[in-house]
Amino acid sequence: MSEEQTEKMTIVAALNSALDVALGLDERVIMMGEDIADPIGGVMKATKGLSTKYGEDRVRATPIVEQTIVGSAVGAAMGGYRPVAEIMFMDFLCQAMDQIINHAAKSRFMSGGHTTVPLVVRAMVGSSNFGAQHSQALEAWFMHTPGLKVVMPSNPYDTKGLLLSSIFDDDPVIFIENMAMSYSVPGMVPTGDYRIPLGEAAVLQEGEDVTVITYGAEVHTVMAAAESLVDEMSVEVIDLRTLVPLDLTTCLESVTKTRRAIVVHGSTQFCGPGAEIATLITDELFGALDVPVARLGGTYTPIAFAKELESLPTEDKVVAALRELVERPSVARQR
């Protein structure tokens, strides 16, 4: 297994490859979830072939029992395994919240450090095509819960490297995928084992005028916006990749240079990840900022079914927000 050998993969293929590598490396890696066994191999096909290759003992299809998918994964983790639980739509994590928040997240602490829950819960942000109960981006809930790690990759390479790190991490990880990206952003991915450490952001594009901090599916929206503004401004784009741990260092380095920043994400703006990130940057760089750190997130509404009722940051909204941010007179100069 070498990093040299690469293949073009979709995010779903990268997930499959990571799970395959993990199952092959360590027999304590097991999986549970609805419809994850062959022949279907998961509703998004992320586990296709794995139950055939590693056996249905290790890759288990469950009834529709989210609470017990996660609960049994917590228990199996306490029992010495490294379970990967698949919950289709992130919205259904609501069913499993007790197990995630009251048990997975706190067991190490409540046991005085004696209990380890090396668990991954994979779930996906859905789509407005299915309405308000199949489309929420709820990462802020998990960031708000000490004890959990939160990962939200934007491309196949990061997906695989981060999932492998998550599986072999000794803390519970909420690993968030996005339906819209499942097949749409293929990229070159090593076929073997490689790890991307949790907590290292990637600077996707260097720039001088403004920093955009984003993650997950919005990375692509932001990159498109930056591309369309190429003649107007020089945009630095940071893909956080993991929200907990948060790579504040990379953000601060960038904003020290650009003095203007915006956080863009698909989850609700109010009390969203951007609120925390903007505050952390302001705490460190208050005097050095040209303008307050901006945010662009989802509107304070559920996700609507009708396409006309768009609540997420679109390319147009990002472009408008960037123009406004860059054109705003510097507060520093006014002083």
Next chain:
Amino acid sequence: MQENGETQATEAIPSREELEWMYSIMLLAKAGDERAAAEAREGRLQAALYPVRGLEGVCAALGVAMQANDQMISSYRNLGDALSRGIPLRTIIAEAYGRLGGTSKGKGGTMHLTDNERGLVTTTGVVGSGLPMAVGLGLAAQLDGADRAIVVTFGDGSTSIGSAHEAFNLAALWNLPVVFVCQNNQWGEHTPLSSYAANPNLAERVASYGMASEQVDGFDPMATWRTLDRALAKARSGGGPSFVECLTYRLTGHSGLSDYSYVPEAELAAALERDPAPNMRRWLESSGLVDAGRLAEIEAEVEATADEAFAFAQESPPPHPDELTDDVYASGEGIPFR
């Protein structure tokens, strides 16, 4: 109605008008599903419906057994249930197009039909989550001293959800007027009942909660109607909840566009023999209840209704972007700030 299309002369059946209506909503559900799938395939609908095929007889039976003041909670597989409440197909389809003329002004979509006036209180996209809410509606009816009953429909797979069992227990404990209608089509997406339940007899499992619980042949609209009618009458008169497991089979994929090649051919073929609408037609005609001319008339009416519904939906305007922030709070104002 037996498998051969005969019904025992001694057994009650609905009135002729009701039978005609039952037949028409069975056809209408099928027409709506098929047209929606075709529209989704062409990219004109953002999502297909979750087809009712196989359950039409259960929905039609509910339509006659439920009274105007009864209330219902349904799921994403809701077209037949909604039609059984008398909700016009045009508003259902307009919702599927995300248009203002839809039951939820285009905000909810196919999984979220609501028509309080006709007693469709909510439809949920989260498997099994309707049952606890039905307990609450039952409690409200009981506290009101009203003679209304609550129906919650859900699939076989929903009985795996823990809160479904909490709801069974609570409804029985509090003697609530709730009829739990399990639309058992033998599948939860790709997984057959036999491979996700150690005891696949759902009615037997629920009986242990201390409520009336029985299985009925859901392919037989008359038997289903009689069973539901009894359960509803019992609920309305303070006799407590019931669980009715309607045994059918999913005659399509999970959604209108899903592949279902994994469904065993022989099972599907056997189930198709029992396809409720054609069987009902044969029975109505052979028993002399409705003559061939009238049946043809109903069929033509259904086609016309379906055509009109899709035309209405396509012409219905989309919501204005400003409406996004409406309906989040009672005041209608742009919260979170004041």
